[in-house]
Amino acid sequence: MNTRKIWISSLFLAMTVISGLMAATVFAAPDARALLKESENRHRTRTQQYAGHLTVVNKEGKVRKKGWKSYRQGYAGDAKNLVRFTEPPEVKGVGFLSISRPAGQNADQWLYLPSMKRERRIAAQDRDASFVGTDFNYEDMEEFDHEKYKVAMQGEQTVDGQPCYVITAIPLESGGRSIYEKKILYLRKDILYLLREDLFRKGDKQPSKIFTLSDLQNVEGHWVAKRWEMSDLKKGSKTTVILKEITFDKPQPVGRFTLQNLNREGGD
Amino acid sequence: MxxxxxxxxxxxxxxxxxxxxxxxxxxxxxxxxxxxxxxxxxxxxxxxRSTVDRVAGKAHLQITMAGGVPEEVQEKVRALPGIRAISPVIEQIVVPERGELGSLMVIGIDLLGDREMREYGFEGEDADLDDPLLFLAQPDSAIFTRDFAQRAGLKTGDTLPVRVPTGVRRVAARGLLSPKGFAEAFGGNLMVVDVYAAQELFGRGRRFDRIDVRLAEGTTVAQGTATLAKALGPAYRVETPDRRGxxxxxxxxxxxxxxxxxxxxxxxxxxxxxxxxxxxxxxxxxxxxxxxxxxxxxxxxxxxxxxxxxxxxxxxxxxxxxxxxxxxxxxxxxxxxxxxxxxxxxxxxxxxxxxxxxxxxxxxxxxxxxxxxxxxxxxxxxxxxxxxxxxxxxxxxxxIAANQAPRIAAGVVALDCAILMALFPPYAGNPLILSIMALGGVGMVLLVGPLSRLILRLLAPLLMGLSPVAGRLCSDALLGAPRRTSGTVMAMAFSLTFVFGLGGYMGSMTATMVKWMDDVLTSDLYVRASANWSRPDFLFPGTLRQELLKVPGVRAVESVRTIRPFYQGHQIVISSFEVGPVMKRIKYEYFSGNEQSIVQGVGRQGMCFVSENFCGRFNLGVGQSVELMTPTGPVRFPIAAVVRDYGSDQGAIYMDRNTYLRHWQDDRVDIFDVSVAAGADVGQVRNLMRAKLAGKMPALISTRQEFIAEIKKAIDAFHALTRVTVFLALVVAFLGIVTSLLISVAERTREIGVLKALGAIPSQIVRSVVVEALVISLVAVIVAIPAGNLFAAFMEGAVARFYTGWSMPHEYPWEIMAQLLVTLPFVSTLAACIPARQAARLKITEAIEYE
Structure with a gap:
């Protein structure tokens, strides 16, 4: 009997210790998925539009500038994006439409060329191609949707003096075709806003590109980074986008995010 | 030694x-x-091969279809398992205005995704091409190879005028390719443009010339081919670049x-x-x-x-x-x-x-x-x-010369066997042709010697009658050296047989085609977009027919569309037109069926009619059907008639345009046949059409005579090299006469010395040598006339039937015969010049001492 009592007491003790440890872990490091969900909920807006000023500086220091107007409806997994270039004159009118699709499928993307008066579809194989000569590629132009990634909390780190959660996101096999093997996300702790992404191409141990978001401002009650910077560490080039004339939740015309509108001369 | x-x-x-x-x-x-x-x-x-391989890049497979691959096929292929990347391609040859730069191969590709297929080496300033948008946004954009740019003196941003179907276009060099891999295709004379711009530029509509496919790792070529063939159907060809090459x-x-x-x-x-x-x-x-x-x-x-x-x-x-x-x-x-x-x-x-x-x-x-x-x-x-x-x-x-009877008998047997084999072939193909040629050659070698001696003997009295001294000297010289004479005559006779045979064949082919064109090409004007007969540079939209009908003076317009698919391993021709109106103005020679069966069956019931060579090659005739692979699946077309036709050396199928549109869903047009109204001036109608199409579409508008002349020119170009080789064979024969005469003079040195000592004057000696040359040529011509006729009949019969399936009525090459009869005496006299001079200059004392 004594032996049995001792055995039961030991088991109870072990269970208590394990439960305690598990609880401590949960409270010490919040769930990555939950944080990303919370971030999406906090920053989701019905629509967003802005004027972007884009500067590409290559390794040799050569600078190329472009300007665009961007319209977005929805957010993350249900986002629709239309970008219309405004300058320089040789690319004016060129349009780009991206429509997110449910998990398991890549976004539909089209590019419209006024000279050809027709759109061309961006195929999955082309997602690695440079988006209009910037350091972004077509995959980067999709809204980040955590549902398409397996996420895990990696720790915490300070970015630009701001404490951040560090989350690893690995594209799910079922999440569509990705050119990346892994992304490391830096989520500002206080407002759960994404400040940086380290992007790892397949087979790379070091990130090949780093995407940073800075100059955070609260516009119409929504946090927004007014400066984006994509650095290609392999090519040694850098693309900066400065966001101006930002407006949120402005109703978008019906049919703005359609192929007909994309193909319309001067259609925004 | x-x-x-x-x-x-x-x-x-x-x-x-x-x-x-x-x-x-x-x-x-x-x-x-x-x-x-x-x-x-x-x-x-x-x-x-090099161009095919280099342009193919990393493509494992290539998809093609007669008439071009529709754009929508891209998406279908992309969605298939085992496909890593695909890239649409359009290829076209253009010529820069500065002709000395040579032809340029234009490759239309989708730069957005083509890097999965081909490697591009851009350097320095050309790093701009990492921005395909700048390239794509400008329709005049082109990339040249660094080597070509250097030769043309082009820098990035410069323009180069090139002749394209729509006229002369200036294209801007937006980037230069480093000379490696892909950039070395077509000897570096490469111009890369956007594939969709190429569609516009070369009238491809919404089609590509082919789609290059790169398979995913782990997918074998056999698996990839099977997957694509199953998904696309039999109308598409899926093959490796190597096989295409x-x-x-x-x-x-x-x-x-x-x-x-x-x-x-x-x-x-x-x-x-x-x-x-x-x-x-x-x-x-x-x-x-x-x-x-x-x-x-x-x-x-x-x-x-x-x-x-x-x-x-x-x-x-x-x-x-x-x-x-x-x-x-x-x-x-x-x-x-x-x-x-x-x-x-x-x-x-x-x-x-x-x-x-x-x-x-x-x-x-x-x-x-x-x-x-x-x-x-x-x-x-x-x-x-x-x-x-x-x-x-x-x-x-x-x-004493050996008995010639066995030699003659063997020669006759060999020649007879060759003739019999040509008339009643025991087997077919290359072995038959080679056997007939070998037997004919042996027969000729055996018979030419005795035959030439016989002719010389018959000619001797005539020669002596015409010129007692020179004629006798010449006859004696030729008959006294039978081996040398027969050797020279044989070389000459072989050359002339070759000339008569090939000349007869070429003449017969041209005459047959001209007659056929006279019967079939009966419109007043022909509007086409491409100078190339088998690879269209540009195709008209079908809707242009209505526009052309509005041109004052135009009575009728028919649309001809021709594609070249593979049928049982042979690249045949499928041609479509409005059968009803066309049959009213052309006349065919029928092997089976008749005009009514074409109007009824082909024009109204969706049947087809075929060429004689198609019928022979594939053993298909009236009452049977030909199964063709269309984009909508395999379709059986009953054959309504078999006609004499020279549209394709592999066989041709003709159908009504509506039938073609229904099954191939391709409304583009290669040639518009235009008939003008009674009393209208053809030249004026042509000018009006040119004015209507100017700046919109390329248009080569030819009158009937011009159109036939252009086809004849293409046939002549086809025969150009044959003519050169025939000429070279004649050069060798000419050398033969010179050598033979030099030998003859050398052998007769003592004889000539004796003749001179007896009072023969140099002009008589010269005449005898010249007459010898003329007689050699004459004997060779007499031998070559029947032999050449047989050779021509063999070429027009067995050879033409084997390679083309065409039957051509034999036409004796009288024209060549007349040319030779005029030219040969001059050539022979020319050949005799040096030997004759040598003979005339011989000193009597030296000549008599000569051994």
């Missing part, structure tokens, strides 16, 4: 330098023709095969020259041979001596022939390239002719073999000369 070569052979060569040189020249011309054709063919094929290579090789036969002819005529020269050399050196034999030389050593001489001549002739071949090969390459481009739509990068070691070795060996074959019999005869026989004066001349 070295000693003998240096003393006996070299001293003979020194004494008969001119003859040796002419014999050598015979080998040189033969080998030069062969090596030029082989190297031009090699360069052409290598250029095609091989098919193009096969097309070129088939086209060039004929020229190899021609160069073989030139070389065999050269062999006769060698035979002749060595025969004479053996006779002239009988005493030397006798001395050698008396000093202990074995027959084998004597034979080896002559064969060694032949070897040296073959070696030198082969080497010099190679060099000469190099000089003419560029011209051959140009002619071959133009023909394969115009007729077959297969273009090579051209470039300079390359002489790989293999061809050099082959050519030299061929020279040696031809030389040894030519010298074999004389060398054998030399080895059989006994010392006593050699020293006995006049013994050789007194030798």
């Amino acid at each position: 070295n000693f003998l070569l240096r003393t006996l052979s070299l001293s003979y060569v020194r004494r008969h330098l001119m003859k040796t040189m002419l014999t050598l020249l015979g080998v040189v011309v033969g080998v030069a023709t062969f090596s030029a054709i082989r190297s031009a063919q090699g360069t052409l094929v290598k250029g095609i 091989k098919q193009m290579e096969q097309t070129v090789n088939n086209f060039v095969a004929g020229f190899n036969i021609t160069s073989g002819f030139a070389l065999s005529i050269g062999t006769f020259l060698i035979f002749n020269a060595f025969n004479v050399a053996v006779n002239r050196r009988r005493r030397d041979i006798g001395t050698l034999r008396a000093l202990g030389a074995t027959p084998r050593q004597v034979q080896s001596l002559f064969l060694m001489e032949a070897l040296v001549i073959g070696l030198i002739g082969g080497a010099v022939g190679c060099l000469a071949g190099g000089a003419i090969a560029e011209g051959f390459l140009k002619m071959m390239g133009q023909t394969t481009d115009t007729i077959y739509g297969v273009t090579s990068s051209g470039g300079s002719v390359r002489f790989p070691p293999g061809i050099i070795l082959e050519s030299v060996l061929l020279g040696i073999v031809a030389s040894l074959i030519g010298a074999w019999n004389p060398a054998l005869a030399a080895s059989r000369i006994s010392p006593t026989e050699a020293f006995a004066k006049g013994a050789f001349q007194a030798k």
Whole structure:
């Protein structure tokens, strides 16, 4: 009997210790998925539009500038994006439409060329191609949707003096075709806003590109980074986008995010 | 042996330098023709293969379809398992306004995703091309190779005017490619444009020429092919770039095969020259041979001596022939390239002719073999000369010619067998053609000698009657040296047979086609967008017909669309037009069916009619159906009629335009046949049409006569190289006459001396040599007329049937005959010039002492 009592007491003790440890872990490091969900909920807006000023500086220091107007409806997994270039004159009118699709499928993307008066579809194989000569590629132009990634909390780190959660996101096999093997996300702790992404191409141990978001401002009650910077560490080039004339939740015309509108001369 | 070569052979060569040189020249011309054709063919094929391979890049498979691959197929293919990347391609050859830069291969590709398929090396400033948008946003954008840009003096941003179907367009160099991999295709004369801009530029509509496919890792080519074939259906061809390259290579090789036969002819005529020269050399050196034999030389050593001489001549002739071949090969390459481009739509990068070691070795060996074959019999005869026989004066001349009956009988049997095999073929294909040619050749070799002697005997009284002195001298000289005479006549007769045969074949083909065109091409005007007959540079939209009908003076317009799909391994032609109105103005020769069956069956019931060669090649006729792979699946078309038609050498199928539109869903048009209203001026209507289409679409508008003349020009271009090789064969024959006459004069030196001593004046001697040349030509012509006729009939019959399935009525080449009868006397007199002068200058004392 004594032996049995001792055995039961030991088991109870072990269970208590394990439960305690598990609880401590949960409270010490919040769930990555939950944080990303919370971030999406906090920053989701019905629509967003802005004027972007884009500067590409290559390794040799050569600078190329472009300007665009961007319209977005929805957010993350249900986002629709239309970008219309405004300058320089040789690319004016060129349009780009991206429509997110449910998990398991890549976004539909089209590019419209006024000279050809027709759109061309961006195929999955082309997602690695440079988006209009910037350091972004077509995959980067999709809204980040955590549902398409397996996420895990990696720790915490300070970015630009701001404490951040560090989350690893690995594209799910079922999440569509990705050119990346892994992304490391830096989520500002206080407002759960994404400040940086380290992007790892397949087979790379070091990130090949780093995407940073800075100059955070609260516009119409929504946090927004007014400066984006994509650095290609392999090519040694850098693309900066400065966001101006930002407006949120402005109703978008019906049919703005359609192929007909994309193909319309001067259609925004 | 070295000693003998240096003393006996070299001293003979020194004494008969001119003859040796002419014999050598015979080998040189033969080998030069062969090596030029082989190297031009090699360069052409290598250029095609290299372009196909380099342009294919990392593509494992290529998808094509007759008439072009519709755009929507891209998405269908992308979605298939095992596909890593796909890339649409349009290929086109254009010419810069500065013609000296050479043709440019335009490759339309989708730069957005093409890097999965091909490697591009952009450097420095061209890093801008990492931004495809700048390139794509400007429709005049092009990328050139650095090598081409250097030659054209182009920098990034400069423009280059090029001729495209819509006229002259200035294209801007937006970037330069480093000279590696893909950029080396088409010899570096490459212009890369956006595939969708290329669609617009070359009237492809919403179609591509092909789709390149790169398979995912772990997917085999067989698996990929099976997946694609299953998903796309039988109307599409899925093949590896290598196989596509091989098919193009096969097309070129088939086209060039004929020229190899021609160069073989030139070389065999050269062999006769060698035979002749060595025969004479053996006779002239009988005493030397006798001395050698008396000093202990074995027959084998004597034979080896002559064969060694032949070897040296073959070696030198082969080497010099190679060099000469190099000089003419560029011209051959140009002619071959133009023909394969115009007729077959297969273009090579051209470039300079390359002489790989293999061809050099082959050519030299061929020279040696031809030389040894030519010298074999004389060398054998030399080895059989006994010392006593050699020293006995006049013994050789007194030798009675061997009985000719078995030789004549064997010759007749061989020739008869060849004729019978041509008329009643026991088997088919290349073996039949080769057997007939071999038997015919053997028959001719055996019969020409006796026949030429018979003709000479018959001609002798006539010659003596016409010119008692020169005629007798000439007859005596020719009949007194039967071997030399028959050798020269044989070389000449072979050349002329070749000329009559091929000339007759070419003439018959042209005449047949002209007659067919007269019956079929009956519209007043032909509006087409492309100068190339088999690879359209541009296709009209079907809607243009209505526009053309509105032009004042136009009565009717019919739309002709032609595609070239593969049917049971053969690239046939499927042509469609509005059958009802077309049948009212053209007349066919029917093998089965009639006009009514075409109007009813083809025009109204969706049937088809086929060409005679299609019917013969595939054993399909009226009452049967032909199953064709259409984009909507396999469809069986009942055959309503079989007609005489020369639209394709592999077979042609004709159907109504509505039937074609229904099954192929392709409304584009290659040619509009336009008939003008009664009383309307054709020239004026043409001007109105030109004005209507100017600046909108390319339009080559030809009148009926011009259109027929253009097709004839293409046929002539096809025959251009054959004419050159025939000419070279005649050159060798001409050399034969000169050599033969030089030998004749040398052999008759003593005789000429005696004649001079007896009072013969130089002009009589000259006349006798000239008459000898004329008689050789005449005898050769008399032999060649029936032989050439047989050869032409063989070419028009068995050969044409095998390669094309066409039957052509035989037309004797009277035109060539007339040309030869006018030219040959001049040429023969020219050939006699040097020997005659040599004979006239002989000094009596030296000549009488001559042995």
